[in-house]
Every structure is written in C-alpha cells, then in structure tokens.
Amino acid sequence: MNHKRSGEIFEEAKKYIPGGVNSPVRAFRSVGLDPIFIERAEGSRIYDVDGNSYIDYICSWGPLILGHSNKDVLEGIEEAIARGTSYGVPSPVEVEVAKMITEALISVDMVRMVNSGTEATMSAIRLARAYTGRSKIIKFEGCYHGHSDSLLVKAGSGAITFGVPTSPGVPEDTTRHTIICTYNDLESVKRVFEKEGKDIACIIVEPVAGNMGVVAPKEGFLEGLRSICDEYGSVLIFDEVITGFRLSYGGAQEVYNIKPDITCLGKIIGGGLPVGAYGGKREIMELVSPVGPVYQAGTLSGNPLAMTIGYRNLKILKDNREIYIELENKAKRLEEGINNIIKELNIDAHVSRVKGMFCLFLGKGPFENYNDVMKCDTEKYSAFFREMLERGILIPPSQFEAWFLSAEHSDEDIEETLKACREALKVALKV
Numbered sequence: 357m358n359h360k361r362s363g364e365i366f367e368e369a370k371k372y373i374p375g376g377v378n379s380p381v382r383a384f385r386s387v388g389l390d391p392i393f394i395e396r397a398e399g400s401r402i403y404d405v406d407g408n409s410y411i412d413y414i415c416s417w418g419p420l421i422l423g424h425s426n427k428d429v430l431e432g433i434e435e436a437i438a439r440g441t442s443y444g445v446p447s448p449v450e451v452e453v454a455k456m457i458t459e460a461l462i463s464v465d466m467v468r469m470v471n472s473g474t475e476a477t478m479s480a481i482r483l484a485r486a487y488t489g490r491s492k493i494i495k496f497e498g499c500y501h502g503h504s505d506s507l508l509v510k511a512g513s514g515a516i517t518f519g520v521p522t523s524p525g526v527p528e529d530t531t532r533h534t535i536i537c538t539y540n541d542l543e544s545v546k547r548v549f550e551k552e553g554k555d556i557a558c559i560i561v562e563p564v565a566g567n568m569g570v571v572a573p574k575e576g577f578l579e580g581l582r583s584i585c586d587e588y589g590s591v592l593i594f595d596e597v598i599t600g601f602r603l604s605y606g607g608a609q610e611v612y613n614i615k616p617d618i619t620c621l622g623k624i625i626g627g628g629l630p631v632g633a634y635g636g637k638r639e640i641m642e643l644v645s646p647v648g649p650v651y652q653a654g655t656l657s658g659n660p661l662a663m664t665i666g667y668r669n670l671k672i673l674k675d676n677r678e679i680y681i682e683l684e685n686k687a688k689r690l691e692e693g694i695n696n697i698i699k700e701l702n703i704d705a706h707v708s709r710v711k712g713m714f715c716l717f718l719g720k721g722p723f724e725n726y727n728d729v730m731k732c733d734t735e736k737y738s739a740f741f742r743e744m745l746e747r748g749i750l751i752p753p754s755q756f757e758a759w760f761l762s763a764e765h766s767d768e769d770i771e772e773t774l775k776a777c778r779e780a781l782k783v784a785l786k787v
C-alpha cells in the first residue's frame with residue numbers, strides 16, 4: 357500500500373503543527389508508522405489522500421454511530437449554514453437537543469452544552485465541588501476524562517499509549533486533590549472514603565471503561581459507587597462521553613439501571629461536530645450560571661450547526677432503536693469470529709465486549725483493571741495494526757482504545773475484517 361502523498365503532507369504538517377497532528381493518538385507513533393491523511397469518508401469506509409480505502413473502526417473515536425457522511429444526518433446542513441454559522445445568542449435547535457437528551461437519560465433533568473468531552477468533565481467536576489463545598493475527587497486508573505488539569509492524573513488514552521501518566525505543566529497543587537482508585541475494586545474506594553469521605557466532592561467514572569481498551573464494570577461495582585456516594589453525600593459523575601447513546605439510547609445508566617447525579621456527554625450528541633454536554637439533577641444544575649453562582653461559558657457552545665447535526669443524529673437513533681440491536685449483533689459476530697481465530701491459532705488474546713463496544717486484547721486475561729490491561733503485548737498489537745492497515749482495515753492505533761462500529765458496517769465488511777484479522781494475527785504473532 358502506497359502512502360506517498362500522506363508522507364509529503366506529514367512532512368509539511370510537522371513544520372506547523374506539533375508532531376504534525378492536532379491530537380496525539382492520530383500520529384500513529386505508538387504503532388511505529390506515520391499518520392495517513394484522509395481525503396473523504398462515506399458509510400463504513402474512509403479514503404486517504406493516496407487513494408487507499410479502509411473499513412474504518414475508528415469512526416472519529418465514537419461520534420459516527422451512523423457512519424460517515426450519513427445522508428439523513430447531513431440533509432439540512434446546507435440550509436442551516438445559509439442561516440449563519442454562529443449567533444452568540446440562543447437558537448431554537450439548542451432547546452430541541454437539550455429536550456432530547458433529558459428525555460433519553462433517566463438521570464438528567466437539565467443539560468448544558470459545551471464544545472468537547474474535556475469541557476464537559478471539567479465543568480462537571482467544578483459543579484460537584486461547588487455543590488458539596490468539598491475539593492477532593494476520585495477517579496480510576498486507566499479511565500480517561502479529557503485533558504483538564506485535575507483529571508490528567510494517571511489518565512488513559514494517548515497518555516497510557518505514550519507512557520506519560522501525568523503531564524508536565526499540571527501543578528501538584530491541583531492533582532493533590534485527585535485520588536486514584538482501581539477500577540472494579542470497590543474496596544479501594546471504600547478505604548478512601550473511610551479516611552476522607554467528608555472531603556470527597558465526587559467520584560468520576562466511565563461506567564464501561566473505553567480508554568484502557570474496553571473493560572466492563574464487574575457486577576455490583578457501579579451500584580457500590582452509587583451507595584458509597586449516597587452514604588457520604590458525594591456526587592456520582594458518569595462520564596458517558598463514549599457510552600452515551602452508544603451502549604443504548606439511554607446510555608450505560610439505562611443498561612445498568614443506575615442514576616448518576618451528573619452525566620458527561622460528547623461524541624454521538626454532536627454527530628462529528630465539536631460538542632460536549634453535562635447534565636443532571638435540577639437541584640445541581642441550577643447552580644450553573646446564570647441561575648446559580650458556578651461560572652461556565654462558551655462562545656460557540658450550542659453552536660447552531662453542531663446542534664443541527666446533533667439533533668438529526670439523535671432523532672434517527674431515537675426513531676430506529678433497532679440500530680442498537682444490530683450494532684450489538686455485529687460486535688458479537690466479530691467477537692465470535694475473532695474467538696475462533698484465537699482458538700485456531702492458539703494465541704493469548706481476548707475480545708472484550710460490552711454490547712456494541714469492544715476491543716481485542718493481545719494478552720492473557722482477566723482484564724478487569726489498568727494493571728491487567730497493561731500486561732498486554734503492545735509490540736504485537738502494533739504489528740497487528742500495521743498488518744490490518746495493509747489489508748485495508750483501520751483499527752485504533754493503540755491497544756488501549758475501543759473499536760468503533762457504525763450502523764453502516766455491513767456483513768461483507770465484517771467478513772472482510774475477519775479474513776484480514778486471521779492473516780494479520782498470523783503474521784504479527786508469527787504463528
């Protein structure tokens with residue numbers, strides 16, 4: 357496969373953009389390659405500037421549950437653009453999206469739009485601190501909640517991939533308020549609360565972890581967090597930036613039937629435009645400015661184009677819930693197919709799946725927390741990634757990310773992926 361034009365653009369990009377990319381995981385560094393530059397994408401396929409075509413399992417890291425350039429989503433965008441790109445005063449579609457989100461999520465009475473998942477979690481933490489009058493927060497090792505200072509503490513995503521659990525530039529004064537617990541280990545959380553429960557503002561958690569690969573919550577884990585928060589008067593924040601509108605229309609909170617106090621959203625609610633949101637109980641949300649004293653604002657928040665695309669995306673999901681069953685069935689077919697290959701080749705590998713969310717760990721399970729997943733063989737994963745790319749399949753360029761399926765991935769796509777997977781694993785693992 358030829359990547360000549362991508363290479364040329366990358367050389368140019370590096371002159372003007374740090375590392376040539378606007379988000380680190382795009383650099384493909386962890387898999388020993390230069391990035392590919394994309395020209396266009398449609399359905400389940402993405403096309404690079406050299407004319408190569410790939411079945412895409414990155415799908416913009418989650419927003420594109422309906423596939424690339426979905427015509428029903430895009431219909432109306434031109435008309436929306438013609439009406440202006442941003443007003444700085446409210447527009448009706450913002451209300452439509454907010455209403456749709458509050459109707460979809462069992463725990464959300466009110467919602468505030470922002471521009472990214474990072475902003476959503478950062479603002480949620482501020483709100484939880486204001487609501488409780490406490491400073492400390494708990495997060496879990498391997499969960500990623502964006503790159504704001506207080507959450508960039510042993511974070512996952514690009515941070516794990518590059519082995520940089522914390523970042524220079526984040527003051528210790530900030531991170532000393534962040535306590536790290538072990539995912540799926542309720543005892544580690546209880547111990548912290550027994551010591552400092554009265555100072556803990558909130559627990560923030562990915563209800564299904566998607567930033568250390570896919571790690572499912574063990575039975576009782578999320579329920580346990582809910583009851584600890586109730587006992588100590590702390591706020592439970594579900595970071596549903598990935599799981600919201602992906603695991604089901606009502607998100608992970610619907611699947612596990614647990615009501616967090618605040619929910620963070622992003623990705624799918626913007627359908628590929630820059631959007632995030634945080635929402636929750638009325639009593640908490642009414643602390644947000646201008647009703648309450650907690651300041652949070654945004655020049656482009658609730659942007660009319662982003663809201664138009666977001667609204668259409670959510671409306672299609674709302675009216676076609678069977679998409680979630682189909683998504684899960686596709687993920688199951690991939691899981692079963694890959695499991696057969698694993699058996700046939702007799703290799704240490706494991707498909708970790710929750711509904712339509714999954715990843716392939718190259719290592720020996722169980723995979724219940726950060727320490728478990730860190731035992732995976734990242735070099736073998738890198739070789740696997742390269743072999744898949746060569747066969748026209750774009751998977752996440754990191755062992756520690758979820759694969760994203762869309763409604764547009766066809767049976768043929770899945771067959772082709774499984775065929776490539778078998779060959780790629782054979783070459784990458786030398787079996």
Ligand code: PMP
Nearest residue numbers: 472473474500501502595597598
């Ligand atoms: N929370 C979770 C669970 C995420 O996966 C991400 C990004 N992958 C974020 C927050 C941050 O979102 P953004 O990249 O839009 O800032």
